[in-house]
Amino acid sequence: xxxxxxxxxxxxxxxxxxxxxxxxxxxxxxxxxxxxxxxxxxxxxxxxxxxxxxxxxxxxxxxxxxxxxxxxxxxxxxxxxxxxxxxxxxxxxxxxxxxxxxxxxxxxxxxxxxxxxxxxxxxxxxxxxxxxxxxxxxxxxxxxxxxxxxxxxxxxxxxxxxxxxxxxxxxxxxxxxxxxxxxxxxxxxxxxxxxxxxxxxxxxxxxxxxxxxxxxxxxxxxxxxxxxxxxxxxxxxxxxxxxxxxxxxxx
Numbered sequence: 001x002x003x004x005x006x007x008x009x010x011x012x013x014x015x016x017x018x019x020x021x022x023x024x025x026x027x028x029x030x031x032x033x034x035x036x037x038x039x040x041x042x043x044x045x046x047x048x049x050x051x052x053x054x055x056x057x058x059x060x061x062x063x064x065x066x067x068x069x070x071x072x073x074x075x076x077x078x079x080x081x082x083x084x085x086x087x088x089x090x091x092x093x094x095x096x097x098x099x100x101x102x103x104x105x106x107x108x109x110x111x112x113x114x115x116x117x118x119x120x121x122x123x124x125x126x127x128x129x130x131x132x133x134x135x136x137x138x139x140x141x142x143x144x145x146x147x148x149x150x151x152x153x154x155x156x157x158x159x160x161x162x163x164x165x166x167x168x169x170x171x172x173x174x175x176x177x178x179x180x181x182x183x184x185x186x187x188x189x190x191x192x193x194x195x196x197x198x199x200x201x202x203x204x205x206x207x208x209x210x211x212x213x214x215x216x217x218x219x220x221x222x223x224x225x226x227x228x229x230x231x232x233x234x235x236x237x238x239x240x241x242x243x244x245x246x247x248x249x250x251x
Contacts, residue, residue, distance in 0.1 A: 006197070008165040010204060015211055018164060022222035022234035029226065031055045034080035041076075041089040049073040056081055058221070065143040071103050072096075075140065082139045088131030099129045099137065106144045113141050113150025113202065118195035125191060134189040138198070142220075151205045151220040153198060155187050156235065159242045160223035161204055168246040171197050175246075185242055 035053045038046030051073055056064070061081050065074055075096060079089055099120065106116045120137040123129045129137070135154035142152045151157070153171055162168040172190035202216070209219035225232035 006170040007200060008161070008167055008170050008204070010164055010207060010211070011166050014164045014166060015208065017237070018160075018208070018222075018234060019212055021237050022225065022232065025218055025221045026224070026226040026232055027230065029058060031057065031081045032083065034077040037080040038076050041086060042093045045076065045093065049076060051077055051080070061143055065107070066146075071100050071107065074143070075100055075103060078139055078143055079136065082136055084131075084136055088136075091131040092129065095128070095130060096132075098123050099132060099140070103140055103144050106141065107146065109146050113145040113147070114195050114199040116141050116145070116150075117198040121191070121193075121195065133191070134193055134198075148215075148217060149202060149206060151202050151216060152224070153189055153193070153201055154224070155185065155189065156225065156227075156238065157205075157220060157223045158189055158201075159185060159187070159238050160234070161201060162245050162249075163238055163241060164208065165204070166245060166248075168242070168249040171201050185239055 033053055033055050034051040035046035038049065038051055049070065049072060056077060058081070061077065064077065079092075102111075102116055102119045102123070105111050106113065111119070117134075117138065120129070120132070120141070121134070124133060124137070135152075138151070138153040141150045155173065158171045158173050159168075161171060171193045173187040174190045176186040205220045205223070206216040208223075209216040212219060214222075222234065225235035225238075227235055
């Protein structure tokens, strides 16, 4: 996971704009009932693991991870909550054991969130956890980490950091050709993101929270926002302005 270290800093004007456009966390996030979803990934998977039959919200899932429950069940509940593509989930099913071991060590606080990122990234690069990339293994880190200082790094939180720091080099994202359309962003977090990058991302989220007088968890939640018909103002801002920031980063 070696790579060039790129350090970035919050821009005061961008933080002020974020505070205006994302004054509260998003409303209820639509998710899939874990048991029914898992049963479509592999026949009987959700039944075997006794997954919830009703949709689970973010705060509820956080509490489930804090409780003494099966990490295997929590793993698949998290994948359902995050809306993992079934094709990726089917590729991963039956090969998640190494990921579960990382989760167990993190849950016991034997390793930090950044160390967990490094282990997950190594497993992903080696093809040991097919279908499980940064956007989803950082969901596991977020819910599993007892110190609550590690956050979800996906397309929208990465692009949010780009606008908040006026650069698009860190965290690195891979952009598809569909993103050439103005106001449309089709991207995913690059496998080139290092543990150092992830640690810096988490520090930025925490600093943003401190500036706004909220927790890092709430800051990250506001950064993600909502899309679709319930699109939040910050998500709209990211979609309308990210391309310009990305162009400036290349020049």
